[in-house]
Amino acid sequence: xxxxxxxxxxxxxxxxxxxxxxxxxxxxxxxxxxxxxxxxxxxxxxxxxxxxxxxxxxxxxxxxxxxxxxxxxxxxxxxxxxxxxxxxxxxxxxxxxxxxxxxxxxxxxxxxxxxxxxxxxxxxxxxxxxxxxxxxxxxxxxxxxxxxxxxxxxxxxxxxxxxxxxxxxxxxxxxxxxxxxxxxxxxxxxxxxxxxxxxxxxxxxxxxxxxxxxxxxxxxxxxxxxxxxxxxxxxxxxxxxxxxxxxxxxxxxxxxxxxxxxxxxxxxxxxxxxxxxxxxxxxxxxxxxxxxxxxxxxxxxxxxxxxxxxxxxxxxxxxxxxxxxxxxxxxxxxxxxxxxxxxxxxxxxxxxxxxxxxxxxxxxxxxxxxxxxxxxxxxxxxxxxxxxxxxxxxxxxxxxxxxxxxxxxxxxxxxxxxxx
Numbered sequence: 001x002x003x004x005x006x007x008x009x010x011x012x013x014x015x016x017x018x019x020x021x022x023x024x025x026x027x028x029x030x031x032x033x034x035x036x037x038x039x040x041x042x043x044x045x046x047x048x049x050x051x052x053x054x055x056x057x058x059x060x061x062x063x064x065x066x067x068x069x070x071x072x073x074x075x076x077x078x079x080x081x082x083x084x085x086x087x088x089x090x091x092x093x094x095x096x097x098x099x100x101x102x103x104x105x106x107x108x109x110x111x112x113x114x115x116x117x118x119x120x121x122x123x124x125x126x127x128x129x130x131x132x133x134x135x136x137x138x139x140x141x142x143x144x145x146x147x148x149x150x151x152x153x154x155x156x157x158x159x160x161x162x163x164x165x166x167x168x169x170x171x172x173x174x175x176x177x178x179x180x181x182x183x184x185x186x187x188x189x190x191x192x193x194x195x196x197x198x199x200x201x202x203x204x205x206x207x208x209x210x211x212x213x214x215x216x217x218x219x220x221x222x223x224x225x226x227x228x229x230x231x232x233x234x235x236x237x238x239x240x241x242x243x244x245x246x247x248x249x250x251x252x253x254x255x256x257x258x259x260x261x262x263x264x265x266x267x268x269x270x271x272x273x274x275x276x277x278x279x280x281x282x283x284x285x286x287x288x289x290x291x292x293x294x295x296x297x298x299x300x301x302x303x304x305x306x307x308x309x310x311x312x313x314x315x316x317x318x319x320x321x322x323x324x325x326x327x328x329x330x331x332x333x334x335x336x337x338x339x340x341x342x343x344x345x346x347x348x349x350x351x352x353x354x355x356x357x358x359x360x361x362x363x364x365x366x367x368x369x370x371x372x373x374x375x376x377x378x379x380x381x382x383x384x385x386x387x388x389x390x391x392x393x394x395x396x397x398x399x400x401x402x403x404x405x406x407x408x409x410x411x412x413x414x415x416x417x418x419x420x
Contacts, residue, residue, distance in 0.1 A: 021067040022090035024083040025075070027060035028323050033396040036078040037063065038405040039137030044071065045112040045412055046140070052109040054318065054413065056310040058097050061321025061406075063109075064090060078138075079396070097310075105310040107318065113158040113222070113411035115141040118149070118165060118229075122185045127389040128163040129226060129377045133404045136392040146193045149209045154216040158411045162229035164333065164376065166284075167210050167236040169203025170249045172228070172333070173282045201250045203236075203243075210236045217268075218366030224407045227332040230372035231287040234267040235275070246279040264343075268370050269361055273341050282333065288374075289336040289357040296355070298381040301329030303336075303352045303359040318413060319362055319371060319406050320349050324399040329359070332376030332383070337361065350403075360403060371407055378404075 025037050041052050041063050053064040065071070067084050075082040085093075097104035117131055134141050144153060144160075154160060166172045171190070177183045187202075194205035210233060217223050225233060235244070242258045243250075254277050255261075264271040273285045283290065294301075305325045308316040327350065329335075336357035342348070343363075349371075350360035362371045377383045378400025379390050395401065 022064050022085050022087060023067040023071055023075075024085050024090070024093070025063040026081060026083065027062045027321065029060075030081055031060070031323070031397065032081045033079045034323065034402055035133065035137050035392060035396055035398065035405060037080050038402075038409060039139050040071075040074055040078060040080055041065075041109065041409060042112060042137070042139045042412075043074065045109060051414075053094065054107045054109055054321075054409070055093065055097055055104065056107060056314065056317050056321060057102075057104040057307075058093065060323035061318075064093065100311075103307070103310050105314060105317070107314060108414040109409060109412040110414050111412055113408070114156065115139065115159045115161070115408065116144045116148075116154070116157040117141050117161045118145060118163070119143045120145050120186065120189060122182070122189050127377065127383070128161075129390075129401070130161045130163055130224070130404055132389060132392055133401050134408070137405060139405075139408060146190075146205065146209050147196075149212045150193075150197050150205075152212070154212060154221065155219065157221070159222045159224065159408065160213065160216060162213075162223065162225040162233065164227045165229040165232070167206045167229070167232040168239070168244060168284060169201060169206045170245055170279070170284070171202075173279065173284065175248050175279055201245070203245050203250060207236050207240060211240075214365070217368035217370055220367035222368060222407070222411045223370040224373070224404075225370070226373045226404075227376045228284065228288075228334040230374065231270065231334050231337070232284055234270045234287075235273075235284055237266040237268070238262040238264055238270075238273075239275075240266065244275055244277070246277055248279045267343070268363060268365055269343060269346050269372055270337070270341050271343050284334075287337055287341050288334045289338050289355065291331065291335070294336070294355055294357070296329070298329075301381070302326050303329055303350050303357075305350045305360075306348065314413075315369070315410070316347050316349060316362060318410050319360075319403070321406050322399050322402050323397070327359075327399050327403070328378070328381075330375040330378050330381050330400065332374060334374055336374045337372070369410075373403060 055062045097106050190202045194202045199205040243255045244258045246254045259274050273287045275285050276283045305320045310317045339356050347362045348358045351358045359374045379395045
Protein backbone atom coordinates (compact mmCIF):
# COMPACT_ATOMS: atom_id res chain seq x y z
CA UNK A 1 0.00 0.00 0.00
CA UNK A 2 2.81 2.41 0.90
CA UNK A 3 4.49 1.77 -2.47
CA UNK A 4 1.29 2.78 -4.26
CA UNK A 5 0.57 5.86 -2.16
CA UNK A 6 4.07 7.34 -2.09
CA UNK A 7 4.23 8.41 -5.79
CA UNK A 8 0.70 9.80 -5.49
CA UNK A 9 1.68 11.82 -2.39
CA UNK A 10 4.79 13.16 -4.17
CA UNK A 11 2.72 14.09 -7.24
CA UNK A 12 0.12 15.88 -5.15
CA UNK A 13 2.84 17.72 -3.22
CA UNK A 14 4.51 18.93 -6.45
CA UNK A 15 1.15 19.90 -7.96
CA UNK A 16 0.17 21.80 -4.84
CA UNK A 17 3.53 23.55 -4.80
CA UNK A 18 3.16 24.61 -8.45
CA UNK A 19 -0.28 26.06 -7.82
CA UNK A 20 1.22 28.37 -5.24
CA UNK A 21 4.03 29.43 -7.57
CA UNK A 22 4.43 31.78 -10.50
CA UNK A 23 6.12 31.12 -13.82
CA UNK A 24 8.42 33.92 -14.96
CA UNK A 25 9.38 34.00 -18.64
CA UNK A 26 12.37 36.37 -18.79
CA UNK A 27 12.77 38.42 -21.97
CA UNK A 28 16.31 39.66 -21.42
CA UNK A 29 19.46 38.10 -22.88
CA UNK A 30 18.90 34.94 -20.81
CA UNK A 31 15.89 33.98 -22.96
CA UNK A 32 16.57 31.13 -25.42
CA UNK A 33 13.61 31.89 -27.69
CA UNK A 34 12.10 35.37 -27.50
CA UNK A 35 9.79 34.92 -30.48
CA UNK A 36 8.11 31.72 -29.31
CA UNK A 37 7.59 33.32 -25.88
CA UNK A 38 4.96 35.55 -27.47
CA UNK A 39 3.26 32.49 -28.90
CA UNK A 40 3.24 30.88 -25.45
CA UNK A 41 1.47 33.91 -23.98
CA UNK A 42 -1.00 33.93 -26.88
CA UNK A 43 -1.72 30.22 -26.32
CA UNK A 44 -2.35 30.75 -22.60
CA UNK A 45 -4.75 33.63 -23.27
CA UNK A 46 -6.48 31.64 -25.98
CA UNK A 47 -6.80 28.37 -24.06
CA UNK A 48 -7.24 29.30 -20.42
CA UNK A 49 -9.23 31.73 -18.32
CA UNK A 50 -6.06 33.36 -17.03
CA UNK A 51 -4.43 36.76 -17.05
CA UNK A 52 -0.76 37.21 -17.89
CA UNK A 53 1.32 40.00 -16.37
CA UNK A 54 3.47 41.80 -18.93
CA UNK A 55 6.28 43.29 -16.85
CA UNK A 56 7.20 46.40 -18.80
CA UNK A 57 10.90 47.29 -18.71
CA UNK A 58 11.57 44.42 -16.28
CA UNK A 59 14.23 42.11 -17.71
CA UNK A 60 13.41 43.03 -21.29
CA UNK A 61 9.64 42.98 -20.90
CA UNK A 62 9.13 39.65 -19.16
CA UNK A 63 5.89 37.71 -18.69
CA UNK A 64 4.55 36.18 -15.47
CA UNK A 65 1.57 33.90 -14.81
CA UNK A 66 0.53 31.05 -12.48
CA UNK A 67 2.77 28.00 -12.72
CA UNK A 68 1.33 24.69 -13.89
CA UNK A 69 3.04 21.58 -15.14
CA UNK A 70 1.34 22.02 -18.51
CA UNK A 71 2.80 25.51 -18.91
CA UNK A 72 6.24 24.24 -17.94
CA UNK A 73 5.92 21.44 -20.48
CA UNK A 74 5.05 23.98 -23.18
CA UNK A 75 8.12 26.03 -22.29
CA UNK A 76 10.27 22.95 -22.67
CA UNK A 77 8.65 21.94 -25.98
CA UNK A 78 9.06 25.47 -27.39
CA UNK A 79 12.62 25.84 -26.01
CA UNK A 80 11.57 28.84 -23.91
CA UNK A 81 13.59 29.80 -20.83
CA UNK A 82 11.52 30.01 -17.64
CA UNK A 83 11.89 30.37 -13.89
CA UNK A 84 9.54 28.92 -11.29
CA UNK A 85 9.30 31.43 -8.44
CA UNK A 86 7.25 31.52 -5.27
CA UNK A 87 4.03 33.45 -5.00
CA UNK A 88 5.79 35.75 -2.53
CA UNK A 89 8.60 36.41 -5.02
CA UNK A 90 6.03 37.13 -7.72
CA UNK A 91 4.29 39.63 -5.46
CA UNK A 92 7.65 41.21 -4.70
CA UNK A 93 8.37 41.63 -8.44
CA UNK A 94 4.97 43.29 -8.94
CA UNK A 95 5.62 45.63 -6.03
CA UNK A 96 9.06 46.43 -7.46
CA UNK A 97 7.81 47.34 -10.96
CA UNK A 98 4.93 49.37 -9.56
CA UNK A 99 7.21 51.43 -7.32
CA UNK A 100 6.81 55.09 -8.37
CA UNK A 101 10.59 55.47 -8.58
CA UNK A 102 10.99 52.62 -11.08
CA UNK A 103 10.45 53.15 -14.80
CA UNK A 104 8.55 49.88 -14.94
CA UNK A 105 4.98 48.69 -14.70
CA UNK A 106 2.81 45.59 -14.96
CA UNK A 107 0.10 45.38 -17.60
CA UNK A 108 -2.57 42.69 -17.49
CA UNK A 109 -3.01 40.75 -20.73
CA UNK A 110 -6.57 39.45 -20.72
CA UNK A 111 -8.23 38.82 -24.08
CA UNK A 112 -6.60 37.08 -26.99
CA UNK A 113 -6.86 39.28 -30.10
CA UNK A 114 -8.44 38.01 -33.33
CA UNK A 115 -5.82 38.60 -36.00
CA UNK A 116 -6.30 39.24 -39.72
CA UNK A 117 -3.47 39.47 -42.25
CA UNK A 118 -4.23 41.40 -45.44
CA UNK A 119 -2.79 39.20 -48.16
CA UNK A 120 -3.73 38.43 -51.80
CA UNK A 121 -4.97 35.02 -52.83
CA UNK A 122 -2.33 34.74 -55.57
CA UNK A 123 1.26 33.79 -54.81
CA UNK A 124 3.71 36.68 -54.63
CA UNK A 125 7.51 36.53 -55.03
CA UNK A 126 8.26 38.01 -51.62
CA UNK A 127 7.57 37.09 -48.03
CA UNK A 128 5.60 38.74 -45.29
CA UNK A 129 7.68 39.18 -42.13
CA UNK A 130 4.58 39.30 -39.94
CA UNK A 131 3.11 36.11 -41.39
CA UNK A 132 6.44 34.39 -40.83
CA UNK A 133 6.62 35.70 -37.26
CA UNK A 134 3.07 34.60 -36.47
CA UNK A 135 3.63 31.16 -37.96
CA UNK A 136 6.93 30.65 -36.15
CA UNK A 137 5.50 31.85 -32.82
CA UNK A 138 2.42 29.62 -33.36
CA UNK A 139 -0.08 32.48 -33.25
CA UNK A 140 -3.35 31.98 -35.10
CA UNK A 141 -4.39 34.37 -37.88
CA UNK A 142 -6.81 34.57 -40.79
CA UNK A 143 -5.97 35.90 -44.24
CA UNK A 144 -8.24 38.56 -45.72
CA UNK A 145 -7.99 40.61 -48.89
CA UNK A 146 -9.96 43.19 -50.84
CA UNK A 147 -13.15 41.14 -51.11
CA UNK A 148 -13.42 40.58 -47.36
CA UNK A 149 -12.57 44.21 -46.63
CA UNK A 150 -15.07 45.60 -49.14
CA UNK A 151 -17.74 43.24 -47.84
CA UNK A 152 -17.39 44.62 -44.32
CA UNK A 153 -15.66 41.69 -42.61
CA UNK A 154 -12.99 43.70 -40.72
CA UNK A 155 -15.11 44.31 -37.58
CA UNK A 156 -14.83 40.55 -36.93
CA UNK A 157 -11.17 41.10 -36.02
CA UNK A 158 -9.21 43.09 -33.44
CA UNK A 159 -5.87 43.43 -35.24
CA UNK A 160 -5.12 43.91 -38.93
CA UNK A 161 -1.74 43.64 -40.59
CA UNK A 162 -0.81 45.19 -43.94
CA UNK A 163 2.46 44.21 -45.57
CA UNK A 164 4.12 45.19 -48.84
CA UNK A 165 0.88 46.37 -50.44
CA UNK A 166 0.56 49.25 -52.90
CA UNK A 167 -2.66 51.07 -52.02
CA UNK A 168 -2.25 53.58 -54.87
CA UNK A 169 -3.17 50.99 -57.51
CA UNK A 170 0.20 51.00 -59.31
CA UNK A 171 1.05 47.31 -58.70
CA UNK A 172 4.06 48.27 -56.62
CA UNK A 173 5.43 50.28 -59.54
CA UNK A 174 7.06 47.09 -60.79
CA UNK A 175 6.21 47.84 -64.43
CA UNK A 176 9.68 46.68 -65.50
CA UNK A 177 8.66 43.18 -64.34
CA UNK A 178 5.41 43.10 -66.31
CA UNK A 179 6.64 40.06 -68.24
CA UNK A 180 6.76 37.98 -65.04
CA UNK A 181 3.87 35.59 -64.41
CA UNK A 182 3.45 36.79 -60.82
CA UNK A 183 3.03 40.39 -61.99
CA UNK A 184 0.45 39.39 -64.59
CA UNK A 185 -1.45 37.34 -62.01
CA UNK A 186 -1.40 40.23 -59.55
CA UNK A 187 -2.71 42.67 -62.17
CA UNK A 188 -5.41 40.29 -63.38
CA UNK A 189 -6.59 39.62 -59.83
CA UNK A 190 -6.68 43.32 -58.92
CA UNK A 191 -8.56 44.29 -62.08
CA UNK A 192 -11.08 41.46 -61.58
CA UNK A 193 -11.80 42.62 -58.03
CA UNK A 194 -12.23 46.23 -59.16
CA UNK A 195 -14.69 45.15 -61.85
CA UNK A 196 -16.58 42.87 -59.45
CA UNK A 197 -17.28 45.74 -57.08
CA UNK A 198 -18.13 48.29 -59.78
CA UNK A 199 -14.90 50.31 -59.99
CA UNK A 200 -13.40 51.45 -63.28
CA UNK A 201 -9.83 51.38 -62.00
CA UNK A 202 -7.76 49.40 -59.52
CA UNK A 203 -6.79 52.67 -57.80
CA UNK A 204 -10.46 53.37 -57.08
CA UNK A 205 -11.00 49.92 -55.59
CA UNK A 206 -7.86 50.28 -53.45
CA UNK A 207 -9.09 53.66 -52.19
CA UNK A 208 -12.35 52.02 -51.13
CA UNK A 209 -10.31 49.38 -49.27
CA UNK A 210 -8.21 52.09 -47.62
CA UNK A 211 -11.33 53.88 -46.38
CA UNK A 212 -12.81 50.64 -45.03
CA UNK A 213 -9.59 50.07 -43.12
CA UNK A 214 -9.68 53.65 -41.85
CA UNK A 215 -13.21 53.09 -40.53
CA UNK A 216 -11.99 49.89 -38.85
CA UNK A 217 -9.34 51.87 -37.00
CA UNK A 218 -11.70 54.75 -36.19
CA UNK A 219 -14.04 52.24 -34.59
CA UNK A 220 -11.37 50.89 -32.25
CA UNK A 221 -9.32 48.50 -34.38
CA UNK A 222 -5.54 48.02 -34.33
CA UNK A 223 -3.67 48.38 -37.62
CA UNK A 224 -0.03 47.42 -38.10
CA UNK A 225 1.72 48.02 -41.42
CA UNK A 226 5.20 47.43 -42.82
CA UNK A 227 7.21 48.36 -45.89
CA UNK A 228 5.30 50.25 -48.62
CA UNK A 229 1.91 49.45 -47.10
CA UNK A 230 2.71 52.37 -44.78
CA UNK A 231 3.37 55.30 -47.11
CA UNK A 232 1.08 54.15 -49.94
CA UNK A 233 -1.77 53.92 -47.41
CA UNK A 234 -1.37 57.59 -46.49
CA UNK A 235 -0.79 58.63 -50.11
CA UNK A 236 -4.10 57.01 -51.09
CA UNK A 237 -5.90 58.88 -48.29
CA UNK A 238 -4.36 62.24 -49.21
CA UNK A 239 -5.00 61.75 -52.93
CA UNK A 240 -8.67 60.81 -52.64
CA UNK A 241 -10.49 62.07 -55.72
CA UNK A 242 -7.25 62.70 -57.64
CA UNK A 243 -5.62 60.69 -60.42
CA UNK A 244 -2.02 60.05 -59.36
CA UNK A 245 -1.51 56.92 -61.51
CA UNK A 246 0.34 57.18 -64.81
CA UNK A 247 -0.67 55.62 -68.15
CA UNK A 248 1.19 52.26 -67.97
CA UNK A 249 -0.87 51.28 -64.93
CA UNK A 250 -4.38 52.51 -65.70
CA UNK A 251 -4.46 53.63 -69.33
CA UNK A 252 -4.55 57.38 -68.79
CA UNK A 253 -2.20 60.04 -67.46
CA UNK A 254 -1.94 61.32 -63.90
CA UNK A 255 -2.93 64.80 -62.77
CA UNK A 256 0.49 66.49 -62.72
CA UNK A 257 -0.83 69.16 -60.37
CA UNK A 258 -2.02 66.60 -57.80
CA UNK A 259 0.71 67.64 -55.34
CA UNK A 260 -1.00 70.98 -54.78
CA UNK A 261 -4.32 69.25 -54.11
CA UNK A 262 -3.25 66.58 -51.61
CA UNK A 263 -5.31 66.67 -48.40
CA UNK A 264 -2.98 65.90 -45.50
CA UNK A 265 -5.79 66.23 -42.97
CA UNK A 266 -6.92 62.76 -44.05
CA UNK A 267 -3.62 60.98 -43.45
CA UNK A 268 -2.55 59.00 -40.38
CA UNK A 269 1.16 59.78 -40.24
CA UNK A 270 2.57 61.98 -42.98
CA UNK A 271 2.28 65.57 -44.18
CA UNK A 272 3.72 67.92 -46.80
CA UNK A 273 5.04 65.13 -49.02
CA UNK A 274 5.40 65.24 -52.81
CA UNK A 275 4.51 62.46 -55.23
CA UNK A 276 6.84 60.69 -57.64
CA UNK A 277 4.90 60.31 -60.89
CA UNK A 278 7.50 58.56 -63.07
CA UNK A 279 6.03 55.05 -63.54
CA UNK A 280 9.50 53.51 -63.88
CA UNK A 281 10.85 54.81 -60.56
CA UNK A 282 10.02 52.34 -57.78
CA UNK A 283 9.16 55.06 -55.27
CA UNK A 284 5.77 56.64 -54.61
CA UNK A 285 6.73 59.87 -52.89
CA UNK A 286 9.57 61.56 -51.03
CA UNK A 287 8.41 60.09 -47.69
CA UNK A 288 10.80 57.18 -47.98
CA UNK A 289 14.43 57.88 -47.10
CA UNK A 290 16.05 56.03 -49.99
CA UNK A 291 19.34 54.16 -49.94
CA UNK A 292 20.91 56.82 -52.17
CA UNK A 293 20.00 59.49 -49.62
CA UNK A 294 20.87 57.47 -46.52
CA UNK A 295 24.47 56.58 -47.48
CA UNK A 296 24.71 53.64 -45.09
CA UNK A 297 25.24 49.92 -45.62
CA UNK A 298 24.54 46.70 -43.76
CA UNK A 299 27.56 47.08 -41.53
CA UNK A 300 26.59 50.48 -40.10
CA UNK A 301 22.80 50.63 -40.51
CA UNK A 302 21.17 50.71 -37.05
CA UNK A 303 18.33 52.48 -35.30
CA UNK A 304 17.57 53.19 -31.65
CA UNK A 305 14.42 52.47 -29.68
CA UNK A 306 13.16 55.29 -27.48
CA UNK A 307 12.68 54.60 -23.80
CA UNK A 308 9.26 55.74 -22.62
CA UNK A 309 7.79 56.14 -19.15
CA UNK A 310 6.12 52.82 -18.41
CA UNK A 311 3.60 54.37 -16.01
CA UNK A 312 2.80 57.51 -18.03
CA UNK A 313 3.14 56.16 -21.58
CA UNK A 314 2.20 52.47 -21.33
CA UNK A 315 1.30 52.02 -25.01
CA UNK A 316 4.62 53.21 -26.52
CA UNK A 317 6.36 51.28 -23.76
CA UNK A 318 4.58 48.05 -24.74
CA UNK A 319 5.43 48.57 -28.39
CA UNK A 320 9.14 49.03 -27.68
CA UNK A 321 9.78 46.17 -25.24
CA UNK A 322 13.06 44.51 -26.19
CA UNK A 323 16.28 43.00 -24.95
CA UNK A 324 18.22 45.33 -27.27
CA UNK A 325 17.69 49.05 -27.71
CA UNK A 326 19.95 49.18 -30.77
CA UNK A 327 18.27 47.37 -33.67
CA UNK A 328 19.93 46.25 -36.89
CA UNK A 329 18.59 48.20 -39.86
CA UNK A 330 16.96 46.47 -42.83
CA UNK A 331 15.74 47.73 -46.17
CA UNK A 332 12.43 47.55 -47.97
CA UNK A 333 10.62 49.24 -50.80
CA UNK A 334 9.87 51.74 -48.05
CA UNK A 335 12.73 51.67 -45.56
CA UNK A 336 12.56 54.76 -43.36
CA UNK A 337 10.53 57.94 -42.97
CA UNK A 338 11.93 61.45 -43.26
CA UNK A 339 11.17 63.07 -39.93
CA UNK A 340 10.25 66.45 -41.39
CA UNK A 341 7.34 64.77 -43.22
CA UNK A 342 5.87 63.16 -40.08
CA UNK A 343 2.95 64.86 -38.36
CA UNK A 344 3.84 66.41 -34.99
CA UNK A 345 1.29 64.35 -33.04
CA UNK A 346 2.79 61.06 -34.24
CA UNK A 347 4.87 59.17 -31.66
CA UNK A 348 8.30 58.19 -32.96
CA UNK A 349 9.18 54.83 -31.39
CA UNK A 350 12.56 54.34 -33.06
CA UNK A 351 14.87 56.50 -35.13
CA UNK A 352 18.30 57.01 -36.57
CA UNK A 353 18.96 60.51 -35.30
CA UNK A 354 22.07 61.07 -37.40
CA UNK A 355 20.13 60.36 -40.58
CA UNK A 356 17.11 62.34 -39.36
CA UNK A 357 14.83 59.40 -40.09
CA UNK A 358 12.21 57.44 -38.17
CA UNK A 359 11.91 53.66 -38.54
CA UNK A 360 8.99 52.82 -36.26
CA UNK A 361 6.06 55.18 -35.53
CA UNK A 362 2.67 55.05 -33.83
CA UNK A 363 -0.50 57.04 -33.44
CA UNK A 364 -4.21 57.06 -32.70
CA UNK A 365 -7.20 57.73 -34.94
CA UNK A 366 -10.65 57.88 -33.41
CA UNK A 367 -10.91 54.99 -30.95
CA UNK A 368 -8.20 52.95 -32.64
CA UNK A 369 -4.45 52.66 -33.04
CA UNK A 370 -1.99 52.29 -35.90
CA UNK A 371 1.72 51.47 -36.08
CA UNK A 372 4.05 51.79 -39.10
CA UNK A 373 7.34 49.87 -39.27
CA UNK A 374 9.73 50.66 -42.12
CA UNK A 375 11.56 47.93 -44.01
CA UNK A 376 10.66 44.47 -45.28
CA UNK A 377 12.37 41.73 -43.22
CA UNK A 378 14.22 42.44 -39.96
CA UNK A 379 16.64 39.56 -40.54
CA UNK A 380 17.29 40.03 -44.27
CA UNK A 381 19.01 43.33 -44.94
CA UNK A 382 18.02 43.62 -48.60
CA UNK A 383 15.35 41.13 -49.63
CA UNK A 384 15.17 40.57 -53.39
CA UNK A 385 12.17 39.49 -55.44
CA UNK A 386 12.05 35.71 -55.54
CA UNK A 387 14.56 35.22 -52.72
CA UNK A 388 14.08 32.35 -50.26
CA UNK A 389 12.16 33.25 -47.09
CA UNK A 390 13.98 33.84 -43.83
CA UNK A 391 14.23 30.80 -41.56
CA UNK A 392 13.28 32.10 -38.13
CA UNK A 393 14.66 28.96 -36.54
CA UNK A 394 17.99 30.71 -37.10
CA UNK A 395 16.81 33.93 -35.44
CA UNK A 396 14.80 33.00 -32.29
CA UNK A 397 16.13 36.06 -30.46
CA UNK A 398 15.61 38.62 -33.23
CA UNK A 399 15.19 42.08 -31.72
CA UNK A 400 13.72 43.38 -34.99
CA UNK A 401 11.05 40.68 -35.10
CA UNK A 402 10.20 41.29 -31.43
CA UNK A 403 8.84 44.70 -32.38
CA UNK A 404 6.31 43.00 -34.65
CA UNK A 405 5.16 40.64 -31.92
CA UNK A 406 4.84 43.47 -29.36
CA UNK A 407 2.11 44.79 -31.63
CA UNK A 408 0.36 41.42 -31.69
CA UNK A 409 0.02 41.31 -27.89
CA UNK A 410 -0.75 45.02 -27.47
CA UNK A 411 -4.52 44.58 -28.15
CA UNK A 412 -4.68 41.97 -25.37
CA UNK A 413 -3.74 44.52 -22.71
CA UNK A 414 -6.31 45.65 -20.20
CA UNK A 415 -7.26 49.20 -21.08
CA UNK A 416 -6.85 51.89 -18.50
CA UNK A 417 -7.15 55.63 -18.63
CA UNK A 418 -3.95 57.24 -19.85
CA UNK A 419 -2.22 59.76 -17.61
CA UNK A 420 -1.21 61.94 -20.54
